[in-house]
Amino acid sequence: MTNPVQALTKSVTVNDNPFMKPMEWLSLLLLAAVILVVLPLALDGFRLNLVGKYLTYAFVALGLVICWGYAGILSLGQGVFFGLGGYCMAMYLKLEASSVENTKIQSTPGIPDFMDWNQITALPWFWQPFKSLPLTLLLVVAVPVLFALLISFAMFKRRVGGTYFAIITQAIAAILTILIVGQQGYTGGINGITDLRTLHGWDIRTNHAKTVLYFVNGGLLVACILAAQYVKRSKLGRILVALRDKEDRVRFSGYSVAGFKVFAFCLAAAFAAVGGAMFTLQVGFMSPSFVGIVPSIEMVIYTAVGGRLSLFGAVWGTLLVNWAKTTFSESFPELWLFGLGALFIGVVLAFPNGLAGLWRERIEPRLTRRVKALRAPPPAIAPPHGAPAA
Amino acid sequence: MFGDYSLGDLGAIFAMQGFAGLILFSVYLLMALGLAIIFGQMGVINMAHGEFMILGAYVTYLCSTFFQSYLPGLFPISFFVAMGLAFLASGALGMLVEWGLIRFLYKRPLDTLLATWGLSLILQQAYRSIFGAREVGVELPAWLIGSVQVTDTIEVPINGLFVMAVTLLITGAVALLIFRSRFGQQMRAVMANRAMAGAVGIDTDKVDRTTFGLGCGIAGVAGSAFTMIGSTGPTSGQLYIVDTFLIVVFGGAASLVGTIASAFSISQTQSTLEFFLSGSMAKVLTLLAVVGILMLRPQGLFTLKVRR
């Protein structure tokens, strides 16, 4: 018997697993150009701030691509992590806005106004860490991730998944909302934490600050896309796909499955948390209406519209759905819910892979054919009909 | 905590609280029954379940308004007519939805969840467009108003008693239907082994459609019963969806006894806690306890151990 191994290895020395394929680099370039150059040039300050707000949801959608699209874990509680990240940031900003000087008319100066209204006379213990900016920046990510770890570890160890996990995450979103609304004195209640002014002395309400924050947000989003891309093309990304398909086979290939699912869920939580913190900074408040069931499931539709398997698709989907929402609810508020409902049904029934799927299946093959036809002279003999594409 | 109350007062308070808990139990059980059939038997997550309930409530509202205007003599029994109509309306809509949407998604449970959420948004907006954003109430006939004086300090409202009686009746009917009727037998056969059931000549598509319709119809009856103790708005259904799913899951998804036990324990816990804490904290603690137990015991209260 000959030894075919050496002959074979020679033929595979080309990198068959690049960080990004040319098409993906192009997509990234296009997205970065639109977010960081085209939109800032084309839109006024108000509209740009609005786009910045939409883009904070794109962080959540990005996490859902890894967690739902790749690992098959549908979370209906991403608002929880978005909210926790946002609240952590809001607590810091609120404390800075509630200096003794600013709040000297209160019966207890130096604490947030809503605490004073609710007859609370000292800052609660869990507000204390948010006096420090470095600690806050750490907690913005750490609190949601630890919470995600707690939820997912308990459940994935017991092999809970699928619809069951979705229901539990939804219940957690509901519980957290009721808790925040009910504990008005500690959380600001239904109004949330409002009247935020400065970040470490820098006024975030000015137009200049809003523009700067928009670019910080855009940069962070690109960074998160790159991080997600790293995970996606690593062996871990392929294990997640394998898990979604045949969990038992992965388990009997020697993997402790729970750890991988926990990782995917926590990564999604971390992305959502960054989005939440950027939301607070750009919009200037945080409230329970971004935590509950409705926003959580709406964030899933952004991912579904864009394409649950595409990082770039998720960002485009977020922008598109929010743009539609703003446009429709300004002019035809009655129609919007019909439209959103139809979007949920239509995407699931007709386009399960969203816009990215449409692009990949319909547009990209056509484009490649065009490009090839332009490059090469027309062949003398027509290829057989239905020949498989390369 | 109990210092301010005499022993008799305490007893009365607990009795009243217990009764409030029983009404809550009826409400939860009615909501969960339809879902237990759809989710427990078919494994389908219907996020629009609350909206099917609300449809029943609106049908009841229309029906009682109609009786008041045109057949005032028969108004006292309008509720019974309304309940039948609510069942038919929600059931018919359910079968339509199964035919037009659900049947394409049986192999994709997570997608069913998203699609039915879309459906719930559409239904909510439809209710808002037709009935207005404000909540509507159903006027009760005279015989449902008032309360029964049990002792000096304990009195129970008649409408609450009536809802409890309706719950008892429907639960009994569902149990009979599942465990005694031919349809129930077919339904259980399809859920146990779809291929085999098909092979022995059961029309599985028809069973699916009827099962889904039945679950939705029961939701409609539940909605109808609720009009006796509360008002109805376009988004009322959404408020219940989390509780309802938790009850079904907590009970062990495929078990009717489990659903009853779970509705009972959750409602009693919540109404007892409400006495000591604010309403929102009682709710938070109850739901947290349920979620916590489900994390440790995901199979719920009642399950069978079977070979995978």
Added chain:
Amino acid sequence: MNAALLASPVIGAASAAPDYLLAVEALTVSFDGFKAVNDVSFYVDPDEIRVIIGPNGAGKTTVLDLICGRTRASAGSIRYKGQELTRLSESAIVQAGVGRKFQTPSIYDDLTVFENLEISYPRGRSVLGALTFRRDAAVRERIHEIAETIFLKDHLAERAEFLSHGQKQWLEIGMLLIQDPELLMLDEPVAGMSVGERVKTAELLNQIIRGRSVLVIEHDMKFVEDIAHRVTVLHQGRVLSEGSMERVKNDPKVIEVYLGH
């Protein structure tokens, strides 16, 4: 030659350890009172090829489920190289050197053949390890070597979904081979295959079973006769007979329940 070299350390290790590679003793599992496996004991030597046969519902697949940890035993013990398996997690059992092929081909449809094999490559099995896993020359070489063995070297870049049924079975066998298990468990490896595929699979199995112990469930008697060192017959959850194929075939009890009809 190569196989003998591979095999020698296994024999060395086994002679130092207890006599058997796998010792199943008084194994029992009940589902709601029904004993699917009832007081089953058998012993597998290093390098032995053991075939489990028995009518449908005899508990064959359940025995494999119990060994690889998919089902937990109600009573009894499973010792592998002196280590008790009933208390280990599934992944720990695999890492100890037990590989399992499922009855229906269990592969990852959405991944390519190469990626399917790569996931089974026994390195980078922790979360961090998988994140930092590099597809280096050693990995590629091993995957190509295995692909050659399982007749799929021309299909490496293909999505596994598009393979034929037989090719899927081979792929799963390849996924086990790349783990290099000392005990290989195969559940009906030739079921549902075409005649041509069957011949190729027998050839494949004959090639890969060298240097390891193999536990096979199979219905194809000709196939069993070809490969089995010893045969264990299960019936209604119990061991009915055990020994060489010749002996088992002539056991009146076996003839009555299984081979007779």
